[in-house]
Amino acid sequence: MISESDLVEDIKKKDHAAFKKLVDQYQEMVLNTCxxxxxxxxxxxxxxxxxxxxxxxxxxxxRGDAKLSTWIYRISVNKSLNFIRADKKAKTTDLEAxxxxxxxxxxxxxxxxxxxxxxxxxxxxRILFKAVDSxxxxxxxxxxxxxxxxxxxxxxxxxxxxxLPAVESLIHRAKLNLQKxxxxxxxxxxx
Amino acid sequence: xxxQNKMKCKEVHKLITPFLNGSMDVKKSELFHSHLTECSSCxxxxxxxxxxxxxxDKQKRVLPDPFMHxxxxxxxxNRQSTSVLLSVMRILQPIMVAAILVxxxxxxxxxxxxYVSKGEEIASADNRTLVDEFLFNEMDYEPIExxxxxx
Numbered sequence: 001m002i003s004e005s006d007l008v009e010d011i012k013k014k015d016h017a018a019f020k021k022l023v024d025q026y027q028e029m030v031l032n033t034c035x036x037x038x039x040x041x042x043x044x045x046x047x048x049x050x051x052x053x054x055x056x057x058x059x060x061x062x063r064g065d066a067k068l069s070t071w072i073y074r075i076s077v078n079k080s081l082n083f084i085r086a087d088k089k090a091k092t093t094d095l096e097a098x099x100x101x102x103x104x105x106x107x108x109x110x111x112x113x114x115x116x117x118x119x120x121x122x123x124x125x126r127i128l129f130k131a132v133d134s135x136x137x138x139x140x141x142x143x144x145x146x147x148x149x150x151x152x153x154x155x156x157x158x159x160x161x162x163x164l165p166a167v168e169s170l171i172h173r174a175k176l177n178l179q180k181x182x183x184x185x186x187x188x189x190x191x
Numbered sequence: 192x193x194x195q196n197k198m199k200c201k202e203v204h205k206l207i208t209p210f211l212n213g214s215m216d217v218k219k220s221e222l223f224h225s226h227l228t229e230c231s232s233c234x235x236x237x238x239x240x241x242x243x244x245x246x247x248d249k250q251k252r253v254l255p256d257p258f259m260h261x262x263x264x265x266x267x268x269n270r271q272s273t274s275v276l277l278s279v280m281r282i283l284q285p286i287m288v289a290a291i292l293v294x295x296x297x298x299x300x301x302x303x304x305x306y307v308s309k310g311e312e313i314a315s316a317d318n319r320t321l322v323d324e325f326l327f328n329e330m331d332y333e334p335i336e337x338x339x340x341x342x
Contacts, residue, residue: 020260027255035253044253052263053270124243147247179208179240186239187204190232 004068011059023052029069029150030076036144037080038087039129047083051076066158073151073159077141084133131181139174146171198226203233207240 002010002021010018030051035044054075062071132140138160145156157167198206203226209215210223227234256262 016264019264023260023263024255027259028253031253031255036250041253045256045259048256048259049263049266052259053267056263056267121246124239125246128243128246147250175212176208179211179244182240182243183204183207183236186236186243190235190239 005064008059008062008064008068011056019056022055026069026072027052029148030072032148033073033076033145034080036147037077037140038083039125043083047076047079051079054079067155070155070158073145073155077145077159081137081141127182127185131178131185134181135174135177139170139177142167142170143174143178196222198222200226200230200233203227203230204236207237210237211240211244 002018007018007022011022027048031044031048034047034051035041038044038047051072055072058075062068132143135143141160142156145151145159146153153164153167153171157164160167162170203223206215206219206223210220215223227237
């Protein structure tokens with residue numbers, strides 16, 4: 001099995017076989033990181049492609065101070081956030097504004113019970129993701145990374161370049177703020 | 192006494208967060224649950240919140256695309272071709288601008304020279320200089336005085 005440093009050296013020499021190994025090894029990680037931010041599979045795939053192109057073009061800048069996975073996570077987070085900022089101008093992100101939209105009113109269909117359940121789940125997902133999207137940027141990054149199975153608080157700290165207590169604080173505040181936003185939304189829209 | 196042991200809706204709303212986080216003490220938890228059995232509004236609120244937040248735990252894992260590597264390499268090649276074309280354009284552009292300037296200047300000089308040559312032909316035919324003929328001689332416009340000059 002090839003070591004991380006050897007893999008990096010081969011990619012620096014533009015070895016396509018080595019680059020393919022990198023893609024195979026990290027694609028799922030990048031894809032799910034981006035998906036955690038953009039909540040859309042097609043956008044996540046496009047972003048994944050952009051992340052790996054960036055890696056290919058910038059591999060000469062990787063000095064080996066941090067783990068390769070940490071560096072890749074950073075690129076994934078930055079690409080996702082840039083995408084969201086560019087997309088934000090076109091879409092409504094305010095949960096309050098959305099509460100007036102008929103799209104989010106829980107509707108009941110009489111065609112099938114499963115359709116009702118699926119529709120309710122879909123609407124709840126939209127409400128939840130809008131609430132997550134409205135968090136402060138650092139809280140959002142820490143919270144989204146925390147949702148990924150294979151990442152520790154320590155690694156989140158390395159990715160965000162902050163201390164472990166700072167990560168814990170961000171995640172705790174993100175959860176509290178998320179609950180507050182949802183409580184406020186449901187108090188207003190359920191009755 | 193019984194009233195003091197019952198929670199009001201406002202207090203329940205404040206305790207939703209510790210309830211969801213499982214950080215409520217036993218006594219408060221009992222009062223909280225007791226209120227939910229009596230208040231359908233608060234029960235519905237807590238139920239919706241729990242259902243929405245539970246989506247975070249069930250978030251799907253996106254599976255990798257087996258053709259991702261091929262797509263990436265194709266895109267890299269496309270961008271490199273575009274980049275080469277742009278580099279060539281960056282070099283060619285100033286050269287083309289300079290060439291257009293040189294051609295323009297050459298044409299201008301050529302046109303000017305042909306104008307001067309025509310003047311010299313006319314002057315040599317009448318043994319008069321170009322200066323006499325075109326710059327200071329206005330007799331073409333006043334022909335009646337020509338005979339006075341010739342004399």
